Amino acid sequence: MKKILYLIAVSTMLFSACKKQALVENTVYEKIAPGDPKYAYVKILNLTPGSPVLTYYMDDIKFSGNLSSLGVENSGYTYNQVYPDLGYSVTSPGTHKLTAKVIPTATADPNLEVFNTQISPMAGKYYTLFTTGQYTATNxxxxxxxxLEDIKPLLDTSKIFVRIANLYNGGPNIDLIKGDVVTTGVKVISNVAYGTASNWVAVPSPGNGVAPSFKVFFNDAATGIPLITAGITITLSKGRAYTLYLRGIAGNPTYPFSGTFYTTFY
Known part of the structure; x- marks a missing residue:
């Protein structure tokens, strides 16, 4: 089924004083077809250990965030949280300033700008921005x-596509192994360095059913030793593409290595 994104272009609430006291919503929507070159598409994943809860701004205009019932923003996006949860948020193509501030209701450093970068997304293309490094009370x-530009693979209802994004601070290059035992598993993706992502790869023999489960290992590409000895079992749906992202700080027990995934295309 073709999926449509909706952008609220104008939002006006009209309150009628008629006898029925009806509430009338007069909202104009613009239908945005996937890949519409009028827009660029951006997702943000906070992979900065120690990060406070953030709101993102594009050219000083709020790009993300939530409001409480009192109208004061009290939630946002912290370490290992993605905006938006599914799909992408839209912006205009071209160069933009992307910033992040601590939410105003935070106990420490409310409204402090902690992130500032420039991005230049191109028309009709999809991107994921991963924040990295480590946040401390000192810095x-x-x-x-x-x-990362997200180039959609040719999806197939019989296949599952995956890629590796390696954001494990201080860690090795990574191989992805599929199998119940690491020594006899199949190498699906090879040698992904920190700060890079692999190409899309179809999972070999994913299993029966619409959403099969299977075990994977994240191996040190140089030694062949898995970073998680027992591996992890994941359940993914056919006809979708998933980013398996690696996070944490090598040697840091507070932020250990972890492999997580999110749906990138469906």
Whole structure:
């Protein structure tokens, strides 16, 4: 089924004083077909250990965020949280300033700008920005990020596509192994360095059913040793493409290595 994104172009609430006291919503929507070259498409994943809860701004205009019932923003996006959850947010093509501030209701450093970078998304293309580095109470800055163009693979209802995005600070290059036992598993993706992502790969023999489960290992590409000895079991749906992202800080027990995934295309 063709999926449509909706952008609210104008939003006006008209309150009628008629006898029925009807509430009338007069909202104009613009239908945005996937890949419409009028727009660029952006997702943001906070992979900065220690990050406070953030709101993102594009050219000083709020790009993300939530409001409480009192109209004061009290939630946002912290470490290992993605905006938006599914799909992408839209912006105009061209060069933009992307920033992040601590939410105004935070106990520490409310409204402090902690991230500032420039991005230049192109018309009709999709991107994920990963914040990286480490945030501390001393530096109070997210000093680095990685912008990845998301090129949609040719989806197939019999296949599952995956890629690796390696954001594991201080970690090795990574191989992705599929199999119940690491020594006899199939190498699906090879040698992904920190700050880079692999190409899309169809999972070999994913299993029966619409959403099969299977075990994967994230191996040190140089030694062949898995970073998680027992591997992890994941359940993915056919006909979709998933980003498996690696996070944490090598040698840091507070932010250990972890492999997580999100749906990138469906």
């Amino acid at each position: 109070k800055k997210i000093a680095s990020s990685v912008l």
